[in-house]
Amino acid sequence: MVGSGTTLVECRLLKRRAIGVDINPEAVMVARDRLNFDLGLLDSDFVEPEIRTYVGDARTLDRVPDSSVDLIATHPPYASIVSYSNHRVPGDLSSIRRIDEFVGEMLVFAREAFRVVRPGRHCAILMGDTRRHRHYVPIAARVMMAFLEAGFVLREDITKLQWNMKSTRESWAGKKYDFLLLAHEHLFVFRKLSEAESGSDFKDSNWWGSRG
Ligand SMILES: C[S@@+](CC[C@H](N)C(=O)[O-])C[C@H]1O[C@@H](n2cnc3c(N)ncnc32)[C@H](O)[C@@H]1O
Known part of the structure:
Protein backbone atom coordinates (compact mmCIF):
# COMPACT_ATOMS: atom_id res chain seq x y z
CA MET A 1 0.00 0.00 0.00
CA VAL A 2 2.92 2.17 -0.94
CA GLY A 3 0.84 4.89 -2.62
CA SER A 4 2.95 7.66 -4.07
CA GLY A 5 6.07 6.19 -2.46
CA THR A 6 6.93 8.46 0.48
CA THR A 7 8.22 5.47 2.47
CA LEU A 8 10.40 4.33 -0.42
CA VAL A 9 11.89 7.80 -0.79
CA GLU A 10 12.82 7.71 2.92
CA CYS A 11 14.28 4.20 2.46
CA ARG A 12 16.48 5.44 -0.35
CA LEU A 13 17.65 8.41 1.75
CA LEU A 14 18.37 6.04 4.67
CA LYS A 15 20.08 3.47 2.38
CA ARG A 16 17.59 0.77 3.33
CA ARG A 17 16.59 -2.02 1.00
CA ALA A 18 12.84 -1.92 0.36
CA ILE A 19 9.93 -3.48 -1.48
CA GLY A 20 6.91 -1.29 -2.31
CA VAL A 21 3.63 -2.92 -3.32
CA ASP A 22 0.39 -1.27 -4.40
CA ILE A 23 -2.76 -2.60 -6.03
CA ASN A 24 -3.07 0.50 -8.20
CA PRO A 25 -0.68 0.57 -11.21
CA GLU A 26 -0.88 4.38 -11.29
CA ALA A 27 0.38 4.59 -7.69
CA VAL A 28 3.34 2.34 -8.54
CA MET A 29 4.17 4.52 -11.55
CA VAL A 30 4.11 7.66 -9.39
CA ALA A 31 6.26 5.96 -6.72
CA ARG A 32 8.85 4.92 -9.34
CA ASP A 33 8.91 8.45 -10.69
CA ARG A 34 9.40 9.96 -7.22
CA LEU A 35 12.31 7.62 -6.56
CA ASN A 36 14.09 9.01 -9.55
CA PHE A 37 16.04 11.83 -7.88
CA ASP A 38 19.73 12.63 -7.72
CA LEU A 39 21.41 11.85 -4.40
CA GLY A 40 24.96 12.46 -5.50
CA LEU A 41 24.92 16.06 -4.29
CA LEU A 42 23.91 15.03 -0.77
CA ASP A 43 26.34 12.19 -0.29
CA SER A 44 29.32 11.51 -2.56
CA ASP A 45 29.84 8.02 -1.00
CA PHE A 46 26.26 7.04 -1.66
CA VAL A 47 25.75 3.32 -2.27
CA GLU A 48 22.43 2.71 -3.96
CA PRO A 49 20.12 0.43 -1.87
CA GLU A 50 18.02 -2.13 -3.72
CA ILE A 51 14.46 -0.78 -3.97
CA ARG A 52 11.85 -2.86 -5.76
CA THR A 53 8.28 -1.93 -6.61
CA TYR A 54 5.50 -4.02 -8.05
CA VAL A 55 1.76 -3.97 -8.65
CA GLY A 56 0.18 -6.47 -6.30
CA ASP A 57 -2.21 -7.15 -3.45
C1 LIG B 1 -3.39 5.88 2.25
S1 LIG B 1 -2.82 5.42 0.66
C2 LIG B 1 -1.06 5.31 0.89
C3 LIG B 1 -0.43 6.68 0.85
C4 LIG B 1 1.06 6.65 1.04
N1 LIG B 1 1.41 6.74 2.47
C5 LIG B 1 1.75 7.77 0.29
O1 LIG B 1 2.75 8.28 0.73
O2 LIG B 1 1.28 8.11 -0.81
C6 LIG B 1 -3.37 3.75 0.55
C7 LIG B 1 -2.86 2.98 -0.66
O3 LIG B 1 -3.27 1.60 -0.51
C8 LIG B 1 -3.46 1.07 -1.81
N2 LIG B 1 -4.23 -0.18 -1.70
C9 LIG B 1 -5.54 -0.34 -1.48
N3 LIG B 1 -5.86 -1.64 -1.42
C10 LIG B 1 -4.71 -2.34 -1.58
C11 LIG B 1 -4.38 -3.72 -1.60
N4 LIG B 1 -5.33 -4.67 -1.45
N5 LIG B 1 -3.09 -4.08 -1.79
C12 LIG B 1 -2.13 -3.14 -1.99
N6 LIG B 1 -2.38 -1.81 -2.00
C13 LIG B 1 -3.66 -1.41 -1.78
C14 LIG B 1 -4.16 2.20 -2.56
O4 LIG B 1 -4.03 2.04 -3.97
C15 LIG B 1 -3.40 3.44 -2.01
O5 LIG B 1 -2.33 3.77 -2.85
Missing part, protein backbone atom coordinates in the same frame (compact mmCIF):
# COMPACT_ATOMS: atom_id res chain seq x y z
CA ALA A 58 -0.88 -6.65 0.08
CA ARG A 59 -3.04 -9.59 1.19
CA THR A 60 -0.96 -12.01 -0.92
CA LEU A 61 2.68 -10.96 -0.94
CA ASP A 62 3.70 -13.92 -3.06
CA ARG A 63 7.02 -12.34 -4.08
CA VAL A 64 8.06 -11.92 -0.45
CA PRO A 65 9.48 -15.01 1.34
CA ASP A 66 8.49 -16.04 4.87
CA SER A 67 10.29 -14.25 7.75
CA SER A 68 12.34 -12.04 5.41
CA VAL A 69 11.33 -8.45 6.29
CA ASP A 70 12.72 -6.35 9.16
CA LEU A 71 10.06 -3.63 9.06
CA ILE A 72 6.70 -3.19 7.41
CA ALA A 73 5.74 0.51 7.28
CA THR A 74 2.31 0.86 5.78
CA HIS A 75 -0.55 3.29 5.43
CA PRO A 76 -3.66 1.43 4.26
CA PRO A 77 -6.94 3.09 3.30
CA TYR A 78 -9.33 3.71 6.20
CA ALA A 79 -12.15 1.66 4.67
CA SER A 80 -13.87 3.86 2.06
CA ILE A 81 -13.23 7.26 3.71
CA VAL A 82 -10.93 8.24 0.83
CA SER A 83 -11.20 6.32 -2.43
CA TYR A 84 -7.79 5.74 -4.02
CA SER A 85 -8.95 4.40 -7.37
CA ASN A 86 -12.57 5.56 -7.65
CA HIS A 87 -13.48 1.88 -7.18
CA ARG A 88 -11.94 1.01 -10.54
CA VAL A 89 -9.12 -1.24 -9.34
CA PRO A 90 -10.26 -4.71 -8.22
CA GLY A 91 -8.97 -5.52 -4.73
CA ASP A 92 -8.63 -1.86 -3.69
CA LEU A 93 -9.47 -1.90 0.04
CA SER A 94 -10.74 1.69 -0.20
CA SER A 95 -13.73 0.40 -2.13
CA ILE A 96 -15.02 -1.48 0.95
CA ARG A 97 -17.67 0.55 2.76
CA ARG A 98 -18.81 -2.03 5.33
CA ILE A 99 -16.55 -1.79 8.36
CA ASP A 100 -16.95 -5.49 9.28
CA GLU A 101 -15.85 -6.48 5.81
CA PHE A 102 -12.93 -4.02 5.85
CA VAL A 103 -11.70 -5.35 9.22
CA GLY A 104 -12.00 -8.92 7.87
CA GLU A 105 -9.76 -8.01 4.91
CA MET A 106 -7.31 -6.25 7.23
CA LEU A 107 -7.09 -9.51 9.18
CA VAL A 108 -6.13 -11.30 5.94
CA PHE A 109 -3.46 -8.62 5.40
CA ALA A 110 -2.29 -8.87 9.05
CA ARG A 111 -1.76 -12.63 8.66
CA GLU A 112 0.26 -12.07 5.49
CA ALA A 113 2.28 -9.35 7.23
CA PHE A 114 2.93 -11.76 10.11
CA ARG A 115 4.15 -14.38 7.64
CA VAL A 116 6.73 -12.12 6.00
CA VAL A 117 8.10 -10.30 9.08
CA ARG A 118 11.23 -11.75 10.62
CA PRO A 119 10.75 -12.98 14.21
CA GLY A 120 11.60 -10.21 16.69
CA ARG A 121 10.96 -7.47 14.08
CA HIS A 122 8.26 -4.87 13.52
CA CYS A 123 5.17 -3.94 11.53
CA ALA A 124 3.99 -0.30 11.76
CA ILE A 125 0.61 0.71 10.43
CA LEU A 126 -1.07 4.14 10.34
CA MET A 127 -4.84 3.97 10.78
CA GLY A 128 -7.62 6.48 11.36
CA ASP A 129 -11.26 6.50 12.39
CA THR A 130 -14.39 8.05 10.99
CA ARG A 131 -17.88 9.18 11.87
CA ARG A 132 -21.15 7.91 10.54
CA HIS A 133 -24.48 9.48 11.48
CA ARG A 134 -22.54 11.74 13.89
CA HIS A 135 -21.18 8.77 15.85
CA TYR A 136 -17.58 7.64 16.22
CA VAL A 137 -16.62 4.53 14.21
CA PRO A 138 -13.45 3.06 15.82
CA ILE A 139 -11.87 1.52 12.72
CA ALA A 140 -8.35 1.83 14.13
CA ALA A 141 -9.14 -0.08 17.35
CA ARG A 142 -10.72 -2.90 15.37
CA VAL A 143 -7.79 -3.10 12.97
CA MET A 144 -5.44 -3.16 15.97
CA MET A 145 -7.37 -6.17 17.34
CA ALA A 146 -7.07 -7.90 13.96
CA PHE A 147 -3.27 -7.56 14.14
CA LEU A 148 -3.25 -9.06 17.63
CA GLU A 149 -5.41 -11.88 16.35
CA ALA A 150 -2.89 -12.50 13.56
CA GLY A 151 -0.20 -13.09 16.19
CA PHE A 152 1.51 -9.72 16.64
CA VAL A 153 2.01 -8.01 19.99
CA LEU A 154 1.55 -4.25 20.29
CA ARG A 155 4.73 -2.35 21.06
CA GLU A 156 3.42 1.23 20.75
CA ASP A 157 0.22 3.11 19.94
CA ILE A 158 1.48 6.54 18.84
CA THR A 159 -1.08 9.30 18.37
CA LYS A 160 -0.45 11.34 15.25
CA LEU A 161 -2.10 14.74 15.54
CA GLN A 162 -3.16 16.36 12.33
CA TRP A 163 -1.37 19.59 13.17
CA ASN A 164 -2.40 21.44 10.04
CA MET A 165 -6.02 21.27 11.23
CA LYS A 166 -5.48 23.51 14.29
CA SER A 167 -7.34 26.52 12.90
CA THR A 168 -10.16 24.25 11.72
CA ARG A 169 -10.33 22.74 15.21
CA GLU A 170 -10.51 26.16 16.84
CA SER A 171 -13.21 27.45 14.54
CA TRP A 172 -15.08 24.16 15.00
CA ALA A 173 -15.36 24.69 18.81
CA GLY A 174 -18.67 22.90 19.05
CA LYS A 175 -20.66 25.88 17.76
CA LYS A 176 -22.75 24.24 15.12
CA TYR A 177 -22.18 20.57 15.75
CA ASP A 178 -22.79 18.21 18.63
CA PHE A 179 -19.69 16.11 17.89
CA LEU A 180 -15.95 16.71 17.83
CA LEU A 181 -13.71 16.97 14.79
CA LEU A 182 -11.49 13.91 14.32
CA ALA A 183 -7.96 15.25 14.28
CA HIS A 184 -5.73 12.28 15.05
CA GLU A 185 -4.64 8.93 13.68
CA HIS A 186 -3.02 5.92 15.33
CA LEU A 187 0.43 4.71 14.42
CA PHE A 188 0.41 1.14 15.75
CA VAL A 189 3.82 -0.46 16.06
CA PHE A 190 3.47 -4.24 16.27
CA ARG A 191 6.15 -6.82 16.86
CA LYS A 192 6.42 -10.47 15.93
CA LEU A 193 7.92 -12.27 18.90
CA SER A 194 11.10 -14.29 18.48
CA GLU A 195 10.77 -18.03 19.03
CA ALA A 196 12.40 -17.73 22.48
CA GLU A 197 9.95 -14.97 23.50
CA SER A 198 6.92 -16.86 22.22
CA GLY A 199 7.38 -19.47 24.90
CA SER A 200 7.95 -16.96 27.71
CA ASP A 201 5.97 -14.42 29.75
CA PHE A 202 5.63 -12.34 26.59
CA LYS A 203 2.71 -14.48 25.54
CA ASP A 204 0.59 -12.58 28.06
CA SER A 205 1.22 -9.41 26.03
CA ASN A 206 -1.09 -10.78 23.39
CA TRP A 207 -4.11 -11.07 25.65
CA TRP A 208 -6.52 -11.07 22.73
CA GLY A 209 -4.87 -12.99 19.92
CA SER A 210 -5.24 -16.67 19.19
CA ARG A 211 -1.52 -17.16 19.85
CA GLY A 212 -1.79 -15.61 23.33
Whole structure:
Protein backbone atom coordinates (compact mmCIF):
# COMPACT_ATOMS: atom_id res chain seq x y z
CA MET A 1 0.00 0.00 0.00
CA VAL A 2 2.92 2.17 -0.94
CA GLY A 3 0.84 4.89 -2.62
CA SER A 4 2.95 7.66 -4.07
CA GLY A 5 6.07 6.19 -2.46
CA THR A 6 6.93 8.46 0.48
CA THR A 7 8.22 5.47 2.47
CA LEU A 8 10.40 4.33 -0.42
CA VAL A 9 11.89 7.80 -0.79
CA GLU A 10 12.82 7.71 2.92
CA CYS A 11 14.28 4.20 2.46
CA ARG A 12 16.48 5.44 -0.35
CA LEU A 13 17.65 8.41 1.75
CA LEU A 14 18.37 6.04 4.67
CA LYS A 15 20.08 3.47 2.38
CA ARG A 16 17.59 0.77 3.33
CA ARG A 17 16.59 -2.02 1.00
CA ALA A 18 12.84 -1.92 0.36
CA ILE A 19 9.93 -3.48 -1.48
CA GLY A 20 6.91 -1.29 -2.31
CA VAL A 21 3.63 -2.92 -3.32
CA ASP A 22 0.39 -1.27 -4.40
CA ILE A 23 -2.76 -2.60 -6.03
CA ASN A 24 -3.07 0.50 -8.20
CA PRO A 25 -0.68 0.57 -11.21
CA GLU A 26 -0.88 4.38 -11.29
CA ALA A 27 0.38 4.59 -7.69
CA VAL A 28 3.34 2.34 -8.54
CA MET A 29 4.17 4.52 -11.55
CA VAL A 30 4.11 7.66 -9.39
CA ALA A 31 6.26 5.96 -6.72
CA ARG A 32 8.85 4.92 -9.34
CA ASP A 33 8.91 8.45 -10.69
CA ARG A 34 9.40 9.96 -7.22
CA LEU A 35 12.31 7.62 -6.56
CA ASN A 36 14.09 9.01 -9.55
CA PHE A 37 16.04 11.83 -7.88
CA ASP A 38 19.73 12.63 -7.72
CA LEU A 39 21.41 11.85 -4.40
CA GLY A 40 24.96 12.46 -5.50
CA LEU A 41 24.92 16.06 -4.29
CA LEU A 42 23.91 15.03 -0.77
CA ASP A 43 26.34 12.19 -0.29
CA SER A 44 29.32 11.51 -2.56
CA ASP A 45 29.84 8.02 -1.00
CA PHE A 46 26.26 7.04 -1.66
CA VAL A 47 25.75 3.32 -2.27
CA GLU A 48 22.43 2.71 -3.96
CA PRO A 49 20.12 0.43 -1.87
CA GLU A 50 18.02 -2.13 -3.72
CA ILE A 51 14.46 -0.78 -3.97
CA ARG A 52 11.85 -2.86 -5.76
CA THR A 53 8.28 -1.93 -6.61
CA TYR A 54 5.50 -4.02 -8.05
CA VAL A 55 1.76 -3.97 -8.65
CA GLY A 56 0.18 -6.47 -6.30
CA ASP A 57 -2.21 -7.15 -3.45
CA ALA A 58 -0.88 -6.65 0.08
CA ARG A 59 -3.04 -9.59 1.19
CA THR A 60 -0.96 -12.01 -0.92
CA LEU A 61 2.68 -10.96 -0.94
CA ASP A 62 3.70 -13.92 -3.06
CA ARG A 63 7.02 -12.34 -4.08
CA VAL A 64 8.06 -11.92 -0.45
CA PRO A 65 9.48 -15.01 1.34
CA ASP A 66 8.49 -16.04 4.87
CA SER A 67 10.29 -14.25 7.75
CA SER A 68 12.34 -12.04 5.41
CA VAL A 69 11.33 -8.45 6.29
CA ASP A 70 12.72 -6.35 9.16
CA LEU A 71 10.06 -3.63 9.06
CA ILE A 72 6.70 -3.19 7.41
CA ALA A 73 5.74 0.51 7.28
CA THR A 74 2.31 0.86 5.78
CA HIS A 75 -0.55 3.29 5.43
CA PRO A 76 -3.66 1.43 4.26
CA PRO A 77 -6.94 3.09 3.30
CA TYR A 78 -9.33 3.71 6.20
CA ALA A 79 -12.15 1.66 4.67
CA SER A 80 -13.87 3.86 2.06
CA ILE A 81 -13.23 7.26 3.71
CA VAL A 82 -10.93 8.24 0.83
CA SER A 83 -11.20 6.32 -2.43
CA TYR A 84 -7.79 5.74 -4.02
CA SER A 85 -8.95 4.40 -7.37
CA ASN A 86 -12.57 5.56 -7.65
CA HIS A 87 -13.48 1.88 -7.18
CA ARG A 88 -11.94 1.01 -10.54
CA VAL A 89 -9.12 -1.24 -9.34
CA PRO A 90 -10.26 -4.71 -8.22
CA GLY A 91 -8.97 -5.52 -4.73
CA ASP A 92 -8.63 -1.86 -3.69
CA LEU A 93 -9.47 -1.90 0.04
CA SER A 94 -10.74 1.69 -0.20
CA SER A 95 -13.73 0.40 -2.13
CA ILE A 96 -15.02 -1.48 0.95
CA ARG A 97 -17.67 0.55 2.76
CA ARG A 98 -18.81 -2.03 5.33
CA ILE A 99 -16.55 -1.79 8.36
CA ASP A 100 -16.95 -5.49 9.28
CA GLU A 101 -15.85 -6.48 5.81
CA PHE A 102 -12.93 -4.02 5.85
CA VAL A 103 -11.70 -5.35 9.22
CA GLY A 104 -12.00 -8.92 7.87
CA GLU A 105 -9.76 -8.01 4.91
CA MET A 106 -7.31 -6.25 7.23
CA LEU A 107 -7.09 -9.51 9.18
CA VAL A 108 -6.13 -11.30 5.94
CA PHE A 109 -3.46 -8.62 5.40
CA ALA A 110 -2.29 -8.87 9.05
CA ARG A 111 -1.76 -12.63 8.66
CA GLU A 112 0.26 -12.07 5.49
CA ALA A 113 2.28 -9.35 7.23
CA PHE A 114 2.93 -11.76 10.11
CA ARG A 115 4.15 -14.38 7.64
CA VAL A 116 6.73 -12.12 6.00
CA VAL A 117 8.10 -10.30 9.08
CA ARG A 118 11.23 -11.75 10.62
CA PRO A 119 10.75 -12.98 14.21
CA GLY A 120 11.60 -10.21 16.69
CA ARG A 121 10.96 -7.47 14.08
CA HIS A 122 8.26 -4.87 13.52
CA CYS A 123 5.17 -3.94 11.53
CA ALA A 124 3.99 -0.30 11.76
CA ILE A 125 0.61 0.71 10.43
CA LEU A 126 -1.07 4.14 10.34
CA MET A 127 -4.84 3.97 10.78
CA GLY A 128 -7.62 6.48 11.36
CA ASP A 129 -11.26 6.50 12.39
CA THR A 130 -14.39 8.05 10.99
CA ARG A 131 -17.88 9.18 11.87
CA ARG A 132 -21.15 7.91 10.54
CA HIS A 133 -24.48 9.48 11.48
CA ARG A 134 -22.54 11.74 13.89
CA HIS A 135 -21.18 8.77 15.85
CA TYR A 136 -17.58 7.64 16.22
CA VAL A 137 -16.62 4.53 14.21
CA PRO A 138 -13.45 3.06 15.82
CA ILE A 139 -11.87 1.52 12.72
CA ALA A 140 -8.35 1.83 14.13
CA ALA A 141 -9.14 -0.08 17.35
CA ARG A 142 -10.72 -2.90 15.37
CA VAL A 143 -7.79 -3.10 12.97
CA MET A 144 -5.44 -3.16 15.97
CA MET A 145 -7.37 -6.17 17.34
CA ALA A 146 -7.07 -7.90 13.96
CA PHE A 147 -3.27 -7.56 14.14
CA LEU A 148 -3.25 -9.06 17.63
CA GLU A 149 -5.41 -11.88 16.35
CA ALA A 150 -2.89 -12.50 13.56
CA GLY A 151 -0.20 -13.09 16.19
CA PHE A 152 1.51 -9.72 16.64
CA VAL A 153 2.01 -8.01 19.99
CA LEU A 154 1.55 -4.25 20.29
CA ARG A 155 4.73 -2.35 21.06
CA GLU A 156 3.42 1.23 20.75
CA ASP A 157 0.22 3.11 19.94
CA ILE A 158 1.48 6.54 18.84
CA THR A 159 -1.08 9.30 18.37
CA LYS A 160 -0.45 11.34 15.25
CA LEU A 161 -2.10 14.74 15.54
CA GLN A 162 -3.16 16.36 12.33
CA TRP A 163 -1.37 19.59 13.17
CA ASN A 164 -2.40 21.44 10.04
CA MET A 165 -6.02 21.27 11.23
CA LYS A 166 -5.48 23.51 14.29
CA SER A 167 -7.34 26.52 12.90
CA THR A 168 -10.16 24.25 11.72
CA ARG A 169 -10.33 22.74 15.21
CA GLU A 170 -10.51 26.16 16.84
CA SER A 171 -13.21 27.45 14.54
CA TRP A 172 -15.08 24.16 15.00
CA ALA A 173 -15.36 24.69 18.81
CA GLY A 174 -18.67 22.90 19.05
CA LYS A 175 -20.66 25.88 17.76
CA LYS A 176 -22.75 24.24 15.12
CA TYR A 177 -22.18 20.57 15.75
CA ASP A 178 -22.79 18.21 18.63
CA PHE A 179 -19.69 16.11 17.89
CA LEU A 180 -15.95 16.71 17.83
CA LEU A 181 -13.71 16.97 14.79
CA LEU A 182 -11.49 13.91 14.32
CA ALA A 183 -7.96 15.25 14.28
CA HIS A 184 -5.73 12.28 15.05
CA GLU A 185 -4.64 8.93 13.68
CA HIS A 186 -3.02 5.92 15.33
CA LEU A 187 0.43 4.71 14.42
CA PHE A 188 0.41 1.14 15.75
CA VAL A 189 3.82 -0.46 16.06
CA PHE A 190 3.47 -4.24 16.27
CA ARG A 191 6.15 -6.82 16.86
CA LYS A 192 6.42 -10.47 15.93
CA LEU A 193 7.92 -12.27 18.90
CA SER A 194 11.10 -14.29 18.48
CA GLU A 195 10.77 -18.03 19.03
CA ALA A 196 12.40 -17.73 22.48
CA GLU A 197 9.95 -14.97 23.50
CA SER A 198 6.92 -16.86 22.22
CA GLY A 199 7.38 -19.47 24.90
CA SER A 200 7.95 -16.96 27.71
CA ASP A 201 5.97 -14.42 29.75
CA PHE A 202 5.63 -12.34 26.59
CA LYS A 203 2.71 -14.48 25.54
CA ASP A 204 0.59 -12.58 28.06
CA SER A 205 1.22 -9.41 26.03
CA ASN A 206 -1.09 -10.78 23.39
CA TRP A 207 -4.11 -11.07 25.65
CA TRP A 208 -6.52 -11.07 22.73
CA GLY A 209 -4.87 -12.99 19.92
CA SER A 210 -5.24 -16.67 19.19
CA ARG A 211 -1.52 -17.16 19.85
CA GLY A 212 -1.79 -15.61 23.33
C1 LIG B 1 -3.39 5.88 2.25
S1 LIG B 1 -2.82 5.42 0.66
C2 LIG B 1 -1.06 5.31 0.89
C3 LIG B 1 -0.43 6.68 0.85
C4 LIG B 1 1.06 6.65 1.04
N1 LIG B 1 1.41 6.74 2.47
C5 LIG B 1 1.75 7.77 0.29
O1 LIG B 1 2.75 8.28 0.73
O2 LIG B 1 1.28 8.11 -0.81
C6 LIG B 1 -3.37 3.75 0.55
C7 LIG B 1 -2.86 2.98 -0.66
O3 LIG B 1 -3.27 1.60 -0.51
C8 LIG B 1 -3.46 1.07 -1.81
N2 LIG B 1 -4.23 -0.18 -1.70
C9 LIG B 1 -5.54 -0.34 -1.48
N3 LIG B 1 -5.86 -1.64 -1.42
C10 LIG B 1 -4.71 -2.34 -1.58
C11 LIG B 1 -4.38 -3.72 -1.60
N4 LIG B 1 -5.33 -4.67 -1.45
N5 LIG B 1 -3.09 -4.08 -1.79
C12 LIG B 1 -2.13 -3.14 -1.99
N6 LIG B 1 -2.38 -1.81 -2.00
C13 LIG B 1 -3.66 -1.41 -1.78
C14 LIG B 1 -4.16 2.20 -2.56
O4 LIG B 1 -4.03 2.04 -3.97
C15 LIG B 1 -3.40 3.44 -2.01
O5 LIG B 1 -2.33 3.77 -2.85
